[in-house]
Every structure is written in structure tokens, then in C-alpha cells.
Amino acid sequence: MIELAVENNRHAQHQIYSKFAPKMLSVCRQYIKDVHQAEDIMITAFMKVFTNLKNFEHKGSFEGWIRRIMINECISFIRVQKKVKFIEDETYFEERHNNIESQFSVEDIQFLIDNLPDGYRMIFNLYAIEGFKHHEIATMLNISEGTSKSQLSHARKMLQDHIIKLKNYHNGTE
């Protein structure tokens, strides 16, 4: 299928697209609040996928490769459009061991992530969801490892505050 798509076989390209688009749109949505904007970025990322398909070495998973392209596209979009700047601070909070055992719906999770500032959201996504290490994030975003760590701790703290608020909100309505 990939070989066919390399030769610009439109049918093969469409099959790849149909298979991965919903998942990839979900990935883009993690980083970008607006669904339409996320879709735009997914399309441009898919363009890159198809134009660089011949460069794909069949080593890792194809999905992982596409996902990486999506994430890079999202990051560059946020950095260019939103002009996110990371403040170089190395202070991070003492990890509070939180024991929030409650279950959240996907919508709630997305809502919580959406309410983080762009920079926090980006680093939280990269670290907690994608599982990148701090030094990887630092090179990806061209920041220092310390900044990545401090941003993550800020993001986590803010997230916990939001969770408490959300819980209170749910308790209030129930």
C-alpha cells in the first residue's frame, strides 16, 4: 500500500488517509483547540506525509511516523501562529503526590487540556501523552531541558487546580 502511494496512486493514498485521519485529527486536536484549524493542520501534515513517503524507512511503525509528522506540524503551527515563547525559568514545584482516582471522560480530559496555556499544553502533551523525554522536548522546541521541566511542573499544577474545580462543578450539578 505504501509503495503504491509513493507512486502517487490516488486510491492507495486515500486508503492510507482513511485509515489514519481520525486518529491523527485526534492528535492534532490535543494541541489545537479549534477543530477546523486542527483539520487544516492535519491536511497539510498529510501532504507532507505523501510527499515524503519515499523517505520513510520501514523501520518503526508507519503510524508512529505519521504521528510524529502531525505533532511537528502542530508545534510549528503553534510556534508561528501563536508566537509561544517559553520563559526560561528553572523553578519547579515540589511534586505533590496526587491521588486523584476518579475517572474522566475523554471530553473532560480534552476540556482540561484545552484550558492550559499553549506552551503548557504543548509540553504536557509531549511529555505525558506522547511520552517524550525532557531532553527530546528541549531539542524539539529549541528550549533548555530545565525550562521543559519547569513548564511541565507548572502545567501539572494548573491541571490539578482545574481538576479540583471541575470536580466541584460536577458535584455541584449532581
Added chain:
Amino acid sequence: MEPNKLEKQFRDKLNAREIQPSAQAWDRLDAMLSVAEEKKTRKPFGFLFIAAGILVLVTLGLFFFNQNDTVISTPNTIVGTETKNDTAQNPSEIRTTPIVESQKQNKAVAASDVQPTTHNNAVEGQQKRTNRQGVPIINQSPKSNQIIKDKTIEYQFSSDVAIKDLPKVVEPKEYVFSNERKTKSDESLLADLDHKVKESTNKTTTVKVDPKSLLLQVDGEVEYSFREKMLQKINKNYQEVKVALANRNNE
């Protein structure tokens, strides 16, 4: 700093999530892909266009370099124009002398032939108005003199002076003065004139620099017009190519 349970839950749920893109999304991607393909297939032609553009530029450059060469050779023609200026000044000197001369001669005619003075008076009136008209009326003055004078006046009024005839123009000045000084008999005057004219014609043969410059000038003009035509053609073709490219890009 290890991801806690909450984050694990986040990850699992988000990774499991799927958002169905809109139906137009594939159409847009499809359109983008076809545009990219077209660009790829047309790339060689694009290179051809670029090559053609470079060729045009090079030819243009060559043309301009040639033009610069002719510009360097223009000093010859400038010399020619300088001599023109000299001749343009000379006729004015000549013009003043003929009046005196003709008046003298008219008087002489009146004395010897008893011709009607009214005619002379009329002639004088004409002379005052225009020196050009006055000159031919001098019947006694040699024909060659007339011709030369006419020529000098022609030079004055026509812009395209033939440099070839320059020596002739310079000559009359001398013999006109001699005419004035000597005031000999007509026959001797004629003889003198003939002699001088012959000399002047001989001199013209010796002066061979001016024809060259003239030829150069003419050649330059011919070349220039040809070059202009070529430039116009090239420009037209270039514009066509440009329009074609623009249309192609717009598609």
C-alpha cells in the same frame, strides 16, 4: 516526575479517541496532491523557460556591449560635427562679403552696360531682404561661385550636412576674398575660379577621413535600427513567454 496514574488515564483515553474529519477534508487534500503532481511534471518545462530567459538576457547583454563599441567610435563623428560648426560659421562671413562685392559689381554693370538701374535697385532691395536671393543675381560672377555659395547656404539650413563636401565649403571663403581683392576682369576671374575649383576638387580627393566617418555613421544608423527591431522582437517574445508563464501559474 514519572507520569502518574491520572496521566496514564489521559494518555490511554486520548490515544483511543478518534475524531472523524469532515468530508471536504479529503477533497482538499486530493486537490493539493494533484497540484503538487502537476508542478512536478511541469518542472522540466519550467527549467526550459528559465533557460530561454537566460538566453534572452545573454543576447540582450551582447547587444548592449556592441552598442557600447559604437559609442566608443563616435568621437570620429563628433569631429565631423565640429567641422560642421566651422562651416556654419564660415557662410556668415561669406554672406557679408558677397553683398559688398555684388554692390560693387552692380555699379560696374551700371557704368559700362547702361542697363536699367531700376533692375539693380530692385536687386538691391532683394539683397537686403535675403542674402541668399541676392547672390545669384550677380550675372558677372562665375557660375561655380554661385553653386558654391548656394551650397554653403544649404549647409546652413539643412541639418544633415554631408561631411564629404566640407572642403568645398571651406574653399569658397578664400576665393571670394581673392575676388574682392583683385576685382580683375571677368575672364581672369573665371580662370582663377576654375583653377581654384580644380584645386579644391583635388583636395577633396586627398581628404579621405571624412567619408569613413560618414560611412561609419550610416553603418551605425543601419545597425541601430536593426538592433532596435531585434530588441522589440525579443521584448515581444519575452512578454509572450511571461504571459504564458503567468497563465500557467494561475491554472
